[in-house]
Amino acid sequence: MSAWFAAVAFPLSYDLMPFDRYLTQEGIIHRFTEEQTKGLQVLWLVDPEDVEKVKQLVDLMSDDGPEVFDRLDRSSETSMMNPSGNSGSGISGGRSTPMIDWASYWRDIRQFPVTVSFVSLGILGFFLFKLAQSGTGPILNLLTFHEVIIAQKDLVSVYQDLQNGELWRLFTPVFIHFDFMHVAFNCALFWFLGRKIELIQGSSVLLSLSIVSGVLSNLLQASWYGIAFFGGLSGIVYALVGYIWMWQINHPRSNLCIPLPMIIFLLVFLALGFTPIITLFASAEVANGAHLGGVISGIIFGFIHSRLNRSSSRETNDSNN
Template identity: 30%
Template sequence: MIPRTKPVTVSLIAICILVYLLSLLGLQENIMRTLLITQYLGPGYIEIREGEIWRLITPMFLHFGLFHIVFNMLWIWGFGRIIEWQHGITGMLGITLLIGVISNLCQYHETGPVFGGMSGVIYGYFGFLWIQGLINRNYPVKLNRSIVILLLGWFVVCWIGLIDWLFGIRVANTAHTAGLISGIVIAFAMNISRMPKRPRFEKWH
């Protein structure tokens, strides 16, 4: 049974909701300037090089519309509390920060600084839990097949541009991909000791 105390998961959701509400109150421009990976469209990490390290992670707290934030928060709650239950506060923070930084950097290099959302982290959580359930027999959580099909299907639908074509919404596909790969790699890295070892062949003379 998943315990009720999930401080990291709850904090992530609370920050996203707070940022979204503040943006509705007319502070969107200030929030964007503060949380985007950089304010400048040109190459480089001007603010980060000047010490504003938080910009590597803060784009994930930005959301552009009610559907965007509600959809993302539901998945963060669903996946985040499982990871926090299994790996504790430190593990949850480490996994989230690593996936967040990687997906943000990849998306920035692909499209520039104007992007946001938790979807890269969500796909990272998904990849992590999916692979953990496949390669670790003792892992207590195995993702339902319907969830795997749904998220992989959504991944493909976004990549082929259907969402952009139907609704005019530009999806951060690079962040999705980077997050998914990051989560998968983290899961494999945490289970290296469980991997079947190659048989050792002795030399016969």
């Protein structure tokens, strides 16, 4: 794949999420970055052949304003729901098209590699757990914080396997999921939040945040509850929430934001995990340590990153003045 290049810039006040969805549906590999010092959002492309098409869309916007993005988004959704000619799904033009749009999956893999990888590995961990329920699960046993299939008398410390050099166990429990609701809830939230971060700030930021928060949440869970079988992406999901929360506090005009009711709901759910209420309805114990470790690490990561961004922005402004 060729290198990214800047194609066009928009004012920071523009809501480009409908435009982002439209470009994705059109198969245009892209990403947005924000330049706070200049008050701009920059659209980056990979394929030079997409430039002309993007410029045509920008010309439409110059005539009708940013509201054209909403109309483009709605018209794109309508064309997908009610196909005509040779586009869309179902039977069209005398021939049928596949029920699954494999091209869109490939675009997601190229544009959101970290998000797609974590969601895929989380689903794989769910199937590994289901396979292991029928007997010994040697692969699953390599992913846990400590070996689960082991004589109790042989496991003297929750850190025993780590002390033996198996350091990957600090992170790999995040991929283990115990039931359908567990994996569906975690993967859906990671898909929603991860793509936001990866689109606006890049894959390296999302990967760094996920690894750091995954390790810290697992360590807190193990230290708090001792020898226990735990896992799931929820610790990282809480870190993503904390990170975005801090970012939108320090950069209110940023497109990296989520609705406040969503933040409140997840924080209330976190608090309820420390009461008997959740366990009355859940089939398993809640990993409160992982949730708490995740949100704390995400808040710290987000606070530091967003403040550094503000500081660099002020320094740039001062030097320009």
